[in-house]
Amino acid sequence: MNTAITAGLAPATPQDEKAPFAFTLAYIGIGANLGDARANVLDALDRLQRQPGCTLMAASRLYRTAPIDSSGDDYINAVARIATTLDAEVLLQALQAIEQAHGRERPYRNAPRTLDLDLLLYGDATINSPTLTVPHPRMTERAFVLVPLLELAPSIHIPGHGAASQYAAGVAGQGISPI
Numbered sequence: 001m002n003t004a005i006t007a008g009l010a011p012a013t014p015q016d017e018k019a020p021f022a023f024t025l026a027y028i029g030i031g032a033n034l035g036d037a038r039a040n041v042l043d044a045l046d047r048l049q050r051q052p053g054c055t056l057m058a059a060s061r062l063y064r065t066a067p068i069d070s071s072g073d074d075y076i077n078a079v080a081r082i083a084t085t086l087d088a089e090v091l092l093q094a095l096q097a098i099e100q101a102h103g104r105e106r107p108y109r110n111a112p113r114t115l116d117l118d119l120l121l122y123g124d125a126t127i128n129s130p131t132l133t134v135p136h137p138r139m140t141e142r143a144f145v146l147v148p149l150l151e152l153a154p155s156i157h158i159p160g161h162g163a164a165s166q167y168a169a170g171v172a173g174q175g176i177s178p179i
């Protein structure tokens with residue numbers, strides 16, 4: 001069995017089995033603290049599963065988290081692992097379309113939001129374009145990212161930063177609990 005089949009991307013013909021589809025494992029941070037935040041996060045997972053070019057491989061538990069550099073109610077946060085054939089910029093556009101489906105508005109930086117989808121990691125890529133920074137620049141400082149990420153991938157490395165687990169102690173004071 002090749003890796004394409006393992007990822008649920010079965011080849012269309014026997015010949016294709018010789019040339020497996022290229023896919024990338026990516027991690028998506030999901031957050032919401034407006035409206036029915038729990039329902040919004042669950043719907044985001046469903047939409048990721050249905051997104052062409054993406055297969056939802058795993059999802060963390062949902063967590064209730066205290067706002068960090070933000071206002072409003074507690075957040076509901078989770079992290080998803082997907083296998084995707086989409087280019088990183090195309091994936092970002094797909095994530096933004098899911099945010100828009102939930103009426104995401106951006107009145108000011110870090111405003112409360114119905115749904116926020118951040119591309120945390122895209123394989124082992126480092127990306128610095130006008131629209132996309134990967135790894136997500138603040139992911140090592142935030143329990144709402146690190147705790148669900150480490151639940152899914154305890155030994156994961158963050159390009160340019162090393163083992164994600166080494167940052168867990170630094171965010172231990174931030175309020176987070178599974179729901």
Ligand code: A4P
Nearest residue numbers: 031065066067068070075110116118119131132133136144
């Ligand atoms: N952009 C660049 N890189 C990325 C990336 N890796 N993933 C650009 C997603 N977007 C990326 O994003 C602004 C622009 O960032 C986009 O147009 C995109 O081209 P945005 O979603 O409009 O704004 P944002 O979410 O306010 O910014 P950002 O940077 O995602 O915010 P943070 O730093 O992630 O903070 N507290 C709790 N407890 N839980 C939360 O989920 N979230 C935030 C948002 C603050 N406090 C929180 C939570």
Ligand code: MG
Nearest residue numbers: 116117118119
């Ligand atoms: Mg965002």
